[in-house]
Amino acid sequence: MSVPTPAAPGRRTSRLQAAPLIQRYGVLLALGLLVLFGALRYEGFLSAYNVFTVLSYNSMFGLVALGMAFVIMTGGIDLSVGSVAAFASVVAAVLSPHGLWPALLGAVAAATLLGLINGLVIAYLKILPFITTLAMLLAARGLALIFSNNQSVSADTDHGFTTFGQGNVGGVPYTAIVLFAAFLIGMVVLRLTRFGRHVLAVGGNEEAARLMGLPVERTLVWVYVLSGALAGLAGVILASQFSAGQPTEGLGWELTAIAAVVVGGTLLTGGSGSVGSTLVGVLLLGIIFNILNFENGRGTLTLSAYWQSVIRGAFLLVVVVLQNRLTRGPSVKEGS
Structure with missing residues:
Protein backbone atom coordinates (compact mmCIF):
# COMPACT_ATOMS: atom_id res chain seq x y z
CA MET A 1 0.00 0.00 0.00
CA SER A 2 1.53 3.29 -1.05
CA VAL A 3 1.13 6.62 0.73
CA PRO A 4 -0.66 9.37 -1.20
CA THR A 5 1.68 12.14 -2.24
CA PRO A 6 0.81 15.76 -2.97
CA ALA A 7 0.41 16.73 -6.59
CA ALA A 8 3.39 18.48 -8.11
CA PRO A 9 3.17 22.28 -7.63
CA GLY A 10 4.34 22.83 -11.19
CA ARG A 11 1.43 20.84 -12.58
CA ARG A 12 -1.09 22.89 -10.61
CA THR A 13 0.59 26.14 -11.62
CA SER A 14 0.47 25.19 -15.29
CA ARG A 15 -3.24 24.37 -15.01
CA LEU A 16 -3.90 27.71 -13.32
CA GLN A 17 -2.09 29.48 -16.14
CA ALA A 18 -3.81 27.45 -18.86
CA ALA A 19 -7.37 27.77 -17.50
CA PRO A 20 -7.97 31.41 -18.50
CA LEU A 21 -6.50 30.76 -21.96
CA ILE A 22 -8.71 27.72 -22.53
CA GLN A 23 -11.78 29.59 -21.33
CA GLU A 43 -33.59 35.81 -41.70
CA GLY A 44 -32.34 39.23 -40.70
CA PHE A 45 -30.10 37.98 -37.89
CA LEU A 46 -27.05 39.70 -39.40
CA SER A 47 -28.98 42.73 -40.59
CA ALA A 48 -27.64 46.09 -39.52
CA TYR A 49 -30.82 46.71 -37.54
CA ASN A 50 -30.50 43.56 -35.44
CA VAL A 51 -26.74 43.86 -34.93
CA PHE A 52 -26.95 47.48 -33.79
CA THR A 53 -30.00 46.78 -31.63
CA VAL A 54 -28.10 44.04 -29.78
CA LEU A 55 -25.05 46.27 -29.34
CA SER A 56 -27.09 49.26 -28.19
CA TYR A 57 -29.16 47.31 -25.66
CA ASN A 58 -26.17 45.42 -24.27
CA SER A 59 -24.02 48.53 -23.99
CA MET A 60 -25.39 49.04 -20.46
CA PHE A 61 -24.42 45.52 -19.38
CA GLY A 62 -21.08 45.84 -21.12
CA LEU A 63 -20.11 48.99 -19.23
CA VAL A 64 -21.11 47.44 -15.91
CA ALA A 65 -19.18 44.27 -16.79
CA LEU A 66 -16.07 46.30 -17.65
CA GLY A 67 -16.03 47.85 -14.19
CA MET A 68 -16.78 44.47 -12.62
CA ALA A 69 -13.83 42.92 -14.49
CA PHE A 70 -11.35 45.27 -12.80
CA VAL A 71 -12.96 44.63 -9.42
CA ILE A 72 -12.85 40.84 -9.82
CA MET A 73 -9.25 40.98 -11.02
CA THR A 74 -8.35 42.37 -7.57
CA GLY A 75 -10.18 39.45 -5.96
CA GLY A 76 -13.20 41.55 -5.02
CA ILE A 77 -16.85 41.76 -6.02
CA ASP A 78 -19.32 44.61 -6.54
CA LEU A 79 -22.93 43.67 -5.90
CA SER A 80 -24.12 47.29 -5.98
CA VAL A 81 -23.69 48.04 -9.70
CA GLY A 82 -27.33 47.46 -10.66
CA SER A 83 -28.67 49.71 -7.91
CA VAL A 84 -26.03 52.36 -8.61
CA ALA A 85 -27.03 52.35 -12.30
CA ALA A 86 -30.70 52.73 -11.35
CA PHE A 87 -29.84 55.64 -9.05
CA ALA A 88 -27.77 57.26 -11.80
CA SER A 89 -30.66 56.90 -14.26
CA VAL A 90 -32.90 58.83 -11.88
CA VAL A 91 -30.28 61.56 -11.39
CA ALA A 92 -29.79 61.81 -15.16
CA ALA A 93 -33.55 62.10 -15.78
CA VAL A 94 -33.88 64.81 -13.12
CA LEU A 95 -31.03 66.79 -14.69
CA SER A 96 -32.05 66.13 -18.31
CA PRO A 97 -33.91 69.48 -18.77
CA HIS A 98 -30.47 71.14 -18.47
CA GLY A 99 -29.11 69.18 -21.45
CA LEU A 100 -27.05 66.07 -22.07
CA TRP A 101 -23.75 67.06 -20.50
CA PRO A 102 -25.07 68.27 -17.12
CA ALA A 103 -27.21 65.14 -16.89
CA LEU A 104 -24.39 62.82 -17.92
CA LEU A 105 -21.74 64.40 -15.71
CA GLY A 106 -24.08 64.77 -12.74
CA ALA A 107 -25.23 61.15 -12.88
CA VAL A 108 -21.73 59.75 -13.36
CA ALA A 109 -20.42 61.94 -10.52
CA ALA A 110 -23.15 60.70 -8.16
CA ALA A 111 -22.43 57.07 -9.05
CA THR A 112 -18.68 57.63 -8.74
CA LEU A 113 -19.20 58.96 -5.22
CA LEU A 114 -20.97 55.73 -4.26
CA GLY A 115 -18.12 53.74 -5.78
CA LEU A 116 -15.64 55.82 -3.82
CA ILE A 117 -17.46 55.02 -0.58
CA ASN A 118 -17.30 51.32 -1.46
CA GLY A 119 -13.58 51.55 -2.13
CA LEU A 120 -12.72 53.49 1.03
CA VAL A 121 -14.67 51.12 3.26
CA ILE A 122 -13.13 48.03 1.65
CA ALA A 123 -9.56 49.34 1.45
CA TYR A 124 -9.19 51.18 4.74
CA LEU A 125 -11.85 49.74 7.06
CA LYS A 126 -11.08 46.22 5.82
CA ILE A 127 -14.73 45.25 5.43
CA LEU A 128 -15.31 42.37 3.01
CA PRO A 129 -16.34 43.51 -0.49
CA PHE A 130 -19.37 41.23 -0.39
CA ILE A 131 -20.73 42.89 2.75
CA THR A 132 -19.78 46.44 1.75
CA THR A 133 -21.28 46.32 -1.72
CA LEU A 134 -24.37 44.48 -0.47
CA ALA A 135 -24.96 47.38 1.94
CA MET A 136 -24.41 49.83 -0.93
CA LEU A 137 -26.88 47.86 -3.07
CA LEU A 138 -29.57 48.56 -0.49
CA ASN A 150 -40.98 55.63 -5.99
CA GLN A 151 -41.94 56.14 -9.64
CA SER A 152 -40.33 56.51 -13.04
CA VAL A 153 -38.96 59.98 -13.75
CA SER A 154 -39.66 61.19 -17.28
CA THR A 163 -30.28 61.52 -28.46
CA PHE A 164 -27.42 59.95 -26.51
CA GLY A 165 -29.28 56.66 -26.06
CA GLN A 166 -31.38 56.69 -29.22
CA GLY A 167 -29.26 58.50 -31.80
CA ASN A 168 -26.59 57.27 -34.18
CA VAL A 169 -23.83 58.43 -36.45
CA GLY A 170 -23.66 56.79 -39.86
CA GLY A 171 -26.14 54.18 -38.63
CA VAL A 172 -23.95 53.19 -35.67
CA PRO A 173 -25.62 53.94 -32.30
CA ALA A 181 -14.40 53.04 -26.80
CA ALA A 182 -14.68 52.14 -23.11
CA PHE A 183 -13.39 48.62 -23.70
CA LEU A 184 -10.55 49.89 -25.88
CA ILE A 185 -9.47 52.26 -23.12
CA GLY A 186 -9.87 49.43 -20.59
CA MET A 187 -7.57 47.16 -22.61
CA VAL A 188 -4.93 49.89 -22.83
CA PHE A 195 -2.39 50.80 -12.60
CA GLY A 196 -3.25 47.72 -14.67
CA ARG A 197 -0.19 45.88 -13.38
CA HIS A 198 -1.09 46.86 -9.83
CA VAL A 199 -4.63 45.51 -10.27
CA LEU A 200 -3.34 42.08 -11.29
CA ALA A 201 -0.65 42.07 -8.60
CA VAL A 202 -3.14 42.89 -5.83
CA GLY A 203 -5.50 40.20 -7.06
CA GLY A 204 -2.68 37.65 -7.31
CA ASN A 205 -1.44 38.14 -3.75
CA GLU A 206 -2.42 41.21 -1.79
CA GLU A 207 0.15 40.73 0.98
CA ALA A 208 2.97 40.12 -1.48
CA ALA A 209 1.94 43.26 -3.38
CA ARG A 210 2.03 45.23 -0.14
CA LEU A 211 5.50 43.89 0.73
CA MET A 212 6.66 44.94 -2.74
CA GLY A 213 5.63 48.49 -1.91
CA LEU A 214 2.66 48.64 -4.26
CA PRO A 215 -0.20 51.01 -3.32
CA VAL A 216 -2.68 48.26 -2.47
CA GLU A 217 -5.28 50.42 -0.73
CA ARG A 218 -5.18 53.10 -3.40
CA THR A 219 -5.56 50.48 -6.14
CA LEU A 220 -8.58 48.96 -4.40
CA VAL A 221 -10.21 52.37 -4.02
CA TRP A 222 -9.71 53.16 -7.69
CA VAL A 223 -11.20 49.92 -9.01
CA TYR A 224 -14.42 50.54 -7.06
CA GLY A 232 -23.30 55.53 -13.62
CA LEU A 233 -22.65 55.79 -17.35
CA ALA A 234 -24.80 52.69 -17.86
CA GLY A 235 -27.55 54.42 -15.87
CA VAL A 236 -27.37 57.46 -18.15
CA ILE A 237 -27.80 55.17 -21.17
CA LEU A 238 -30.74 53.49 -19.45
CA ALA A 239 -32.52 56.80 -18.86
CA SER A 240 -31.68 58.08 -22.33
CA GLN A 241 -32.79 54.94 -24.18
CA PHE A 242 -36.11 54.64 -22.38
CA SER A 243 -36.67 58.40 -21.86
CA ALA A 244 -37.08 57.87 -18.12
CA GLY A 245 -35.14 57.30 -14.93
CA GLN A 246 -35.92 53.82 -13.67
CA PRO A 247 -35.51 53.43 -9.87
CA THR A 248 -36.54 49.78 -9.93
CA GLU A 249 -34.32 48.78 -12.87
CA GLY A 250 -30.92 47.12 -12.52
CA LEU A 251 -32.16 44.04 -10.68
CA GLY A 252 -29.80 41.21 -11.56
CA TRP A 253 -27.38 43.40 -13.47
CA GLU A 254 -24.62 42.37 -11.09
CA LEU A 255 -25.28 38.74 -12.02
CA THR A 256 -25.12 39.55 -15.72
CA ALA A 257 -21.85 41.43 -15.21
CA GLY A 265 -11.97 33.76 -18.45
CA THR A 266 -11.35 36.08 -15.50
CA LEU A 267 -10.79 34.07 -12.35
CA LEU A 268 -13.07 34.87 -9.41
CA THR A 269 -10.04 34.50 -7.16
CA GLY A 270 -8.37 37.47 -8.87
CA GLY A 271 -4.91 38.00 -10.33
CA SER A 272 -5.85 37.11 -13.89
CA GLY A 273 -8.24 38.49 -16.45
CA SER A 274 -8.86 40.02 -19.84
CA VAL A 275 -10.86 43.10 -20.79
CA GLY A 276 -11.27 41.95 -24.39
CA SER A 277 -12.60 38.55 -23.33
CA THR A 278 -15.06 40.26 -21.01
CA LEU A 279 -16.49 42.04 -24.05
CA VAL A 280 -16.76 38.67 -25.80
CA GLY A 281 -18.62 37.35 -22.74
CA VAL A 282 -21.05 40.27 -22.89
CA LEU A 283 -21.70 39.69 -26.59
CA LEU A 284 -22.11 35.94 -26.04
CA LEU A 285 -24.80 36.46 -23.41
CA GLY A 286 -26.48 39.13 -25.54
CA ILE A 287 -26.61 36.91 -28.60
CA ILE A 288 -27.97 33.98 -26.58
CA PHE A 289 -30.96 36.10 -25.55
CA ASN A 290 -31.26 37.53 -29.05
CA ILE A 291 -31.54 34.00 -30.41
CA LEU A 292 -34.18 33.18 -27.79
CA ASN A 293 -36.15 36.24 -28.97
CA PHE A 294 -35.96 34.99 -32.55
CA GLU A 295 -37.20 31.58 -31.40
CA ASN A 296 -40.08 33.24 -29.56
CA GLY A 297 -40.93 35.06 -32.78
CA ARG A 298 -40.97 31.79 -34.71
CA GLY A 299 -43.22 30.19 -32.10
CA THR A 300 -40.63 27.50 -31.35
CA LEU A 301 -40.29 28.65 -27.75
CA THR A 302 -42.51 30.69 -25.48
CA LEU A 303 -40.30 32.07 -22.73
CA SER A 304 -41.12 35.12 -20.66
CA ALA A 305 -38.49 37.71 -19.79
CA TYR A 306 -38.22 36.17 -16.32
CA TRP A 307 -36.57 33.12 -17.86
CA GLN A 308 -33.60 35.31 -18.72
CA SER A 309 -32.67 35.42 -15.03
CA VAL A 310 -32.98 31.63 -14.80
CA ILE A 311 -30.75 31.20 -17.85
CA ARG A 312 -28.18 33.70 -16.59
CA GLY A 313 -28.00 31.94 -13.23
CA ALA A 314 -27.66 28.48 -14.77
CA PHE A 315 -25.11 29.74 -17.28
CA LEU A 316 -23.00 31.34 -14.55
CA LEU A 317 -23.13 28.19 -12.42
CA VAL A 318 -21.98 26.00 -15.31
CA VAL A 319 -19.10 28.33 -16.16
CA VAL A 320 -17.94 28.59 -12.53
CA VAL A 321 -18.02 24.79 -12.18
CA LEU A 322 -15.98 24.40 -15.37
CA GLN A 323 -13.55 27.09 -14.24
CA ASN A 324 -13.17 25.34 -10.89
CA ARG A 325 -12.43 22.03 -12.60
CA LEU A 326 -9.83 23.65 -14.84
CA THR A 327 -8.01 25.39 -12.01
CA ARG A 328 -8.22 22.64 -9.39
CA GLY A 329 -5.43 20.17 -9.56
CA PRO A 330 -5.61 16.74 -7.91
CA SER A 331 -4.66 17.04 -4.26
CA VAL A 332 -3.39 13.47 -3.86
CA LYS A 333 -1.98 10.80 -6.08
CA GLU A 334 -3.16 7.31 -5.31
CA GLY A 335 -1.06 4.21 -5.80
CA SER A 336 -1.87 0.53 -5.65
Whole structure:
Protein backbone atom coordinates (compact mmCIF):
# COMPACT_ATOMS: atom_id res chain seq x y z
CA MET A 1 0.00 0.00 0.00
CA SER A 2 1.53 3.29 -1.05
CA VAL A 3 1.13 6.62 0.73
CA PRO A 4 -0.66 9.37 -1.20
CA THR A 5 1.68 12.14 -2.24
CA PRO A 6 0.81 15.76 -2.97
CA ALA A 7 0.41 16.73 -6.59
CA ALA A 8 3.39 18.48 -8.11
CA PRO A 9 3.17 22.28 -7.63
CA GLY A 10 4.34 22.83 -11.19
CA ARG A 11 1.43 20.84 -12.58
CA ARG A 12 -1.09 22.89 -10.61
CA THR A 13 0.59 26.14 -11.62
CA SER A 14 0.47 25.19 -15.29
CA ARG A 15 -3.24 24.37 -15.01
CA LEU A 16 -3.90 27.71 -13.32
CA GLN A 17 -2.09 29.48 -16.14
CA ALA A 18 -3.81 27.45 -18.86
CA ALA A 19 -7.37 27.77 -17.50
CA PRO A 20 -7.97 31.41 -18.50
CA LEU A 21 -6.50 30.76 -21.96
CA ILE A 22 -8.71 27.72 -22.53
CA GLN A 23 -11.78 29.59 -21.33
CA ARG A 24 -10.90 32.75 -23.26
CA TYR A 25 -10.55 31.06 -26.63
CA GLY A 26 -13.39 28.69 -25.85
CA VAL A 27 -15.82 31.58 -25.37
CA LEU A 28 -14.61 33.19 -28.60
CA LEU A 29 -15.28 29.92 -30.43
CA ALA A 30 -18.71 29.68 -28.79
CA LEU A 31 -19.51 33.22 -29.92
CA GLY A 32 -18.51 32.41 -33.50
CA LEU A 33 -20.63 29.27 -33.54
CA LEU A 34 -23.65 31.13 -32.15
CA VAL A 35 -23.35 33.84 -34.79
CA LEU A 36 -23.06 31.19 -37.50
CA PHE A 37 -26.10 29.35 -36.13
CA GLY A 38 -28.15 32.54 -36.00
CA ALA A 39 -27.12 33.59 -39.50
CA LEU A 40 -28.13 30.23 -40.97
CA ARG A 41 -31.38 29.88 -39.05
CA TYR A 42 -32.93 33.35 -38.93
CA GLU A 43 -33.59 35.81 -41.70
CA GLY A 44 -32.34 39.23 -40.70
CA PHE A 45 -30.10 37.98 -37.89
CA LEU A 46 -27.05 39.70 -39.40
CA SER A 47 -28.98 42.73 -40.59
CA ALA A 48 -27.64 46.09 -39.52
CA TYR A 49 -30.82 46.71 -37.54
CA ASN A 50 -30.50 43.56 -35.44
CA VAL A 51 -26.74 43.86 -34.93
CA PHE A 52 -26.95 47.48 -33.79
CA THR A 53 -30.00 46.78 -31.63
CA VAL A 54 -28.10 44.04 -29.78
CA LEU A 55 -25.05 46.27 -29.34
CA SER A 56 -27.09 49.26 -28.19
CA TYR A 57 -29.16 47.31 -25.66
CA ASN A 58 -26.17 45.42 -24.27
CA SER A 59 -24.02 48.53 -23.99
CA MET A 60 -25.39 49.04 -20.46
CA PHE A 61 -24.42 45.52 -19.38
CA GLY A 62 -21.08 45.84 -21.12
CA LEU A 63 -20.11 48.99 -19.23
CA VAL A 64 -21.11 47.44 -15.91
CA ALA A 65 -19.18 44.27 -16.79
CA LEU A 66 -16.07 46.30 -17.65
CA GLY A 67 -16.03 47.85 -14.19
CA MET A 68 -16.78 44.47 -12.62
CA ALA A 69 -13.83 42.92 -14.49
CA PHE A 70 -11.35 45.27 -12.80
CA VAL A 71 -12.96 44.63 -9.42
CA ILE A 72 -12.85 40.84 -9.82
CA MET A 73 -9.25 40.98 -11.02
CA THR A 74 -8.35 42.37 -7.57
CA GLY A 75 -10.18 39.45 -5.96
CA GLY A 76 -13.20 41.55 -5.02
CA ILE A 77 -16.85 41.76 -6.02
CA ASP A 78 -19.32 44.61 -6.54
CA LEU A 79 -22.93 43.67 -5.90
CA SER A 80 -24.12 47.29 -5.98
CA VAL A 81 -23.69 48.04 -9.70
CA GLY A 82 -27.33 47.46 -10.66
CA SER A 83 -28.67 49.71 -7.91
CA VAL A 84 -26.03 52.36 -8.61
CA ALA A 85 -27.03 52.35 -12.30
CA ALA A 86 -30.70 52.73 -11.35
CA PHE A 87 -29.84 55.64 -9.05
CA ALA A 88 -27.77 57.26 -11.80
CA SER A 89 -30.66 56.90 -14.26
CA VAL A 90 -32.90 58.83 -11.88
CA VAL A 91 -30.28 61.56 -11.39
CA ALA A 92 -29.79 61.81 -15.16
CA ALA A 93 -33.55 62.10 -15.78
CA VAL A 94 -33.88 64.81 -13.12
CA LEU A 95 -31.03 66.79 -14.69
CA SER A 96 -32.05 66.13 -18.31
CA PRO A 97 -33.91 69.48 -18.77
CA HIS A 98 -30.47 71.14 -18.47
CA GLY A 99 -29.11 69.18 -21.45
CA LEU A 100 -27.05 66.07 -22.07
CA TRP A 101 -23.75 67.06 -20.50
CA PRO A 102 -25.07 68.27 -17.12
CA ALA A 103 -27.21 65.14 -16.89
CA LEU A 104 -24.39 62.82 -17.92
CA LEU A 105 -21.74 64.40 -15.71
CA GLY A 106 -24.08 64.77 -12.74
CA ALA A 107 -25.23 61.15 -12.88
CA VAL A 108 -21.73 59.75 -13.36
CA ALA A 109 -20.42 61.94 -10.52
CA ALA A 110 -23.15 60.70 -8.16
CA ALA A 111 -22.43 57.07 -9.05
CA THR A 112 -18.68 57.63 -8.74
CA LEU A 113 -19.20 58.96 -5.22
CA LEU A 114 -20.97 55.73 -4.26
CA GLY A 115 -18.12 53.74 -5.78
CA LEU A 116 -15.64 55.82 -3.82
CA ILE A 117 -17.46 55.02 -0.58
CA ASN A 118 -17.30 51.32 -1.46
CA GLY A 119 -13.58 51.55 -2.13
CA LEU A 120 -12.72 53.49 1.03
CA VAL A 121 -14.67 51.12 3.26
CA ILE A 122 -13.13 48.03 1.65
CA ALA A 123 -9.56 49.34 1.45
CA TYR A 124 -9.19 51.18 4.74
CA LEU A 125 -11.85 49.74 7.06
CA LYS A 126 -11.08 46.22 5.82
CA ILE A 127 -14.73 45.25 5.43
CA LEU A 128 -15.31 42.37 3.01
CA PRO A 129 -16.34 43.51 -0.49
CA PHE A 130 -19.37 41.23 -0.39
CA ILE A 131 -20.73 42.89 2.75
CA THR A 132 -19.78 46.44 1.75
CA THR A 133 -21.28 46.32 -1.72
CA LEU A 134 -24.37 44.48 -0.47
CA ALA A 135 -24.96 47.38 1.94
CA MET A 136 -24.41 49.83 -0.93
CA LEU A 137 -26.88 47.86 -3.07
CA LEU A 138 -29.57 48.56 -0.49
CA ALA A 139 -28.50 52.17 0.06
CA ALA A 140 -28.35 53.05 -3.65
CA ARG A 141 -31.73 51.43 -4.26
CA GLY A 142 -33.20 53.44 -1.42
CA LEU A 143 -31.68 56.66 -2.79
CA ALA A 144 -33.13 55.93 -6.22
CA LEU A 145 -36.60 55.45 -4.74
CA ILE A 146 -36.31 58.59 -2.59
CA PHE A 147 -35.15 60.84 -5.44
CA SER A 148 -37.87 59.48 -7.75
CA ASN A 149 -40.71 59.34 -5.21
CA ASN A 150 -40.98 55.63 -5.99
CA GLN A 151 -41.94 56.14 -9.64
CA SER A 152 -40.33 56.51 -13.04
CA VAL A 153 -38.96 59.98 -13.75
CA SER A 154 -39.66 61.19 -17.28
CA ALA A 155 -36.57 62.47 -19.09
CA ASP A 156 -36.64 65.71 -21.04
CA THR A 157 -36.76 65.10 -24.80
CA ASP A 158 -36.20 68.67 -26.00
CA HIS A 159 -32.59 69.35 -25.04
CA GLY A 160 -30.65 66.48 -26.62
CA PHE A 161 -30.54 64.09 -23.68
CA THR A 162 -32.42 61.22 -25.33
CA THR A 163 -30.28 61.52 -28.46
CA PHE A 164 -27.42 59.95 -26.51
CA GLY A 165 -29.28 56.66 -26.06
CA GLN A 166 -31.38 56.69 -29.22
CA GLY A 167 -29.26 58.50 -31.80
CA ASN A 168 -26.59 57.27 -34.18
CA VAL A 169 -23.83 58.43 -36.45
CA GLY A 170 -23.66 56.79 -39.86
CA GLY A 171 -26.14 54.18 -38.63
CA VAL A 172 -23.95 53.19 -35.67
CA PRO A 173 -25.62 53.94 -32.30
CA TYR A 174 -23.80 56.34 -30.01
CA THR A 175 -24.13 53.76 -27.23
CA ALA A 176 -22.27 51.14 -29.28
CA ILE A 177 -19.49 53.64 -29.93
CA VAL A 178 -19.28 54.41 -26.20
CA LEU A 179 -19.18 50.68 -25.42
CA PHE A 180 -16.29 49.88 -27.75
CA ALA A 181 -14.40 53.04 -26.80
CA ALA A 182 -14.68 52.14 -23.11
CA PHE A 183 -13.39 48.62 -23.70
CA LEU A 184 -10.55 49.89 -25.88
CA ILE A 185 -9.47 52.26 -23.12
CA GLY A 186 -9.87 49.43 -20.59
CA MET A 187 -7.57 47.16 -22.61
CA VAL A 188 -4.93 49.89 -22.83
CA VAL A 189 -5.16 50.57 -19.10
CA LEU A 190 -4.87 46.91 -18.12
CA ARG A 191 -2.04 46.02 -20.49
CA LEU A 192 0.05 49.16 -20.72
CA THR A 193 -0.29 51.13 -17.48
CA ARG A 194 1.13 50.81 -14.00
CA PHE A 195 -2.39 50.80 -12.60
CA GLY A 196 -3.25 47.72 -14.67
CA ARG A 197 -0.19 45.88 -13.38
CA HIS A 198 -1.09 46.86 -9.83
CA VAL A 199 -4.63 45.51 -10.27
CA LEU A 200 -3.34 42.08 -11.29
CA ALA A 201 -0.65 42.07 -8.60
CA VAL A 202 -3.14 42.89 -5.83
CA GLY A 203 -5.50 40.20 -7.06
CA GLY A 204 -2.68 37.65 -7.31
CA ASN A 205 -1.44 38.14 -3.75
CA GLU A 206 -2.42 41.21 -1.79
CA GLU A 207 0.15 40.73 0.98
CA ALA A 208 2.97 40.12 -1.48
CA ALA A 209 1.94 43.26 -3.38
CA ARG A 210 2.03 45.23 -0.14
CA LEU A 211 5.50 43.89 0.73
CA MET A 212 6.66 44.94 -2.74
CA GLY A 213 5.63 48.49 -1.91
CA LEU A 214 2.66 48.64 -4.26
CA PRO A 215 -0.20 51.01 -3.32
CA VAL A 216 -2.68 48.26 -2.47
CA GLU A 217 -5.28 50.42 -0.73
CA ARG A 218 -5.18 53.10 -3.40
CA THR A 219 -5.56 50.48 -6.14
CA LEU A 220 -8.58 48.96 -4.40
CA VAL A 221 -10.21 52.37 -4.02
CA TRP A 222 -9.71 53.16 -7.69
CA VAL A 223 -11.20 49.92 -9.01
CA TYR A 224 -14.42 50.54 -7.06
CA VAL A 225 -14.44 54.17 -8.21
CA LEU A 226 -14.12 52.89 -11.77
CA SER A 227 -16.92 50.38 -11.24
CA GLY A 228 -19.19 53.08 -9.83
CA ALA A 229 -18.43 55.50 -12.68
CA LEU A 230 -19.13 52.91 -15.37
CA ALA A 231 -22.34 51.85 -13.62
CA GLY A 232 -23.30 55.53 -13.62
CA LEU A 233 -22.65 55.79 -17.35
CA ALA A 234 -24.80 52.69 -17.86
CA GLY A 235 -27.55 54.42 -15.87
CA VAL A 236 -27.37 57.46 -18.15
CA ILE A 237 -27.80 55.17 -21.17
CA LEU A 238 -30.74 53.49 -19.45
CA ALA A 239 -32.52 56.80 -18.86
CA SER A 240 -31.68 58.08 -22.33
CA GLN A 241 -32.79 54.94 -24.18
CA PHE A 242 -36.11 54.64 -22.38
CA SER A 243 -36.67 58.40 -21.86
CA ALA A 244 -37.08 57.87 -18.12
CA GLY A 245 -35.14 57.30 -14.93
CA GLN A 246 -35.92 53.82 -13.67
CA PRO A 247 -35.51 53.43 -9.87
CA THR A 248 -36.54 49.78 -9.93
CA GLU A 249 -34.32 48.78 -12.87
CA GLY A 250 -30.92 47.12 -12.52
CA LEU A 251 -32.16 44.04 -10.68
CA GLY A 252 -29.80 41.21 -11.56
CA TRP A 253 -27.38 43.40 -13.47
CA GLU A 254 -24.62 42.37 -11.09
CA LEU A 255 -25.28 38.74 -12.02
CA THR A 256 -25.12 39.55 -15.72
CA ALA A 257 -21.85 41.43 -15.21
CA ILE A 258 -20.28 38.66 -13.14
CA ALA A 259 -21.40 36.07 -15.69
CA ALA A 260 -19.86 38.02 -18.58
CA VAL A 261 -16.58 38.52 -16.69
CA VAL A 262 -16.29 34.89 -15.63
CA VAL A 263 -17.34 33.57 -19.04
CA GLY A 264 -14.53 35.70 -20.47
CA GLY A 265 -11.97 33.76 -18.45
CA THR A 266 -11.35 36.08 -15.50
CA LEU A 267 -10.79 34.07 -12.35
CA LEU A 268 -13.07 34.87 -9.41
CA THR A 269 -10.04 34.50 -7.16
CA GLY A 270 -8.37 37.47 -8.87
CA GLY A 271 -4.91 38.00 -10.33
CA SER A 272 -5.85 37.11 -13.89
CA GLY A 273 -8.24 38.49 -16.45
CA SER A 274 -8.86 40.02 -19.84
CA VAL A 275 -10.86 43.10 -20.79
CA GLY A 276 -11.27 41.95 -24.39
CA SER A 277 -12.60 38.55 -23.33
CA THR A 278 -15.06 40.26 -21.01
CA LEU A 279 -16.49 42.04 -24.05
CA VAL A 280 -16.76 38.67 -25.80
CA GLY A 281 -18.62 37.35 -22.74
CA VAL A 282 -21.05 40.27 -22.89
CA LEU A 283 -21.70 39.69 -26.59
CA LEU A 284 -22.11 35.94 -26.04
CA LEU A 285 -24.80 36.46 -23.41
CA GLY A 286 -26.48 39.13 -25.54
CA ILE A 287 -26.61 36.91 -28.60
CA ILE A 288 -27.97 33.98 -26.58
CA PHE A 289 -30.96 36.10 -25.55
CA ASN A 290 -31.26 37.53 -29.05
CA ILE A 291 -31.54 34.00 -30.41
CA LEU A 292 -34.18 33.18 -27.79
CA ASN A 293 -36.15 36.24 -28.97
CA PHE A 294 -35.96 34.99 -32.55
CA GLU A 295 -37.20 31.58 -31.40
CA ASN A 296 -40.08 33.24 -29.56
CA GLY A 297 -40.93 35.06 -32.78
CA ARG A 298 -40.97 31.79 -34.71
CA GLY A 299 -43.22 30.19 -32.10
CA THR A 300 -40.63 27.50 -31.35
CA LEU A 301 -40.29 28.65 -27.75
CA THR A 302 -42.51 30.69 -25.48
CA LEU A 303 -40.30 32.07 -22.73
CA SER A 304 -41.12 35.12 -20.66
CA ALA A 305 -38.49 37.71 -19.79
CA TYR A 306 -38.22 36.17 -16.32
CA TRP A 307 -36.57 33.12 -17.86
CA GLN A 308 -33.60 35.31 -18.72
CA SER A 309 -32.67 35.42 -15.03
CA VAL A 310 -32.98 31.63 -14.80
CA ILE A 311 -30.75 31.20 -17.85
CA ARG A 312 -28.18 33.70 -16.59
CA GLY A 313 -28.00 31.94 -13.23
CA ALA A 314 -27.66 28.48 -14.77
CA PHE A 315 -25.11 29.74 -17.28
CA LEU A 316 -23.00 31.34 -14.55
CA LEU A 317 -23.13 28.19 -12.42
CA VAL A 318 -21.98 26.00 -15.31
CA VAL A 319 -19.10 28.33 -16.16
CA VAL A 320 -17.94 28.59 -12.53
CA VAL A 321 -18.02 24.79 -12.18
CA LEU A 322 -15.98 24.40 -15.37
CA GLN A 323 -13.55 27.09 -14.24
CA ASN A 324 -13.17 25.34 -10.89
CA ARG A 325 -12.43 22.03 -12.60
CA LEU A 326 -9.83 23.65 -14.84
CA THR A 327 -8.01 25.39 -12.01
CA ARG A 328 -8.22 22.64 -9.39
CA GLY A 329 -5.43 20.17 -9.56
CA PRO A 330 -5.61 16.74 -7.91
CA SER A 331 -4.66 17.04 -4.26
CA VAL A 332 -3.39 13.47 -3.86
CA LYS A 333 -1.98 10.80 -6.08
CA GLU A 334 -3.16 7.31 -5.31
CA GLY A 335 -1.06 4.21 -5.80
CA SER A 336 -1.87 0.53 -5.65
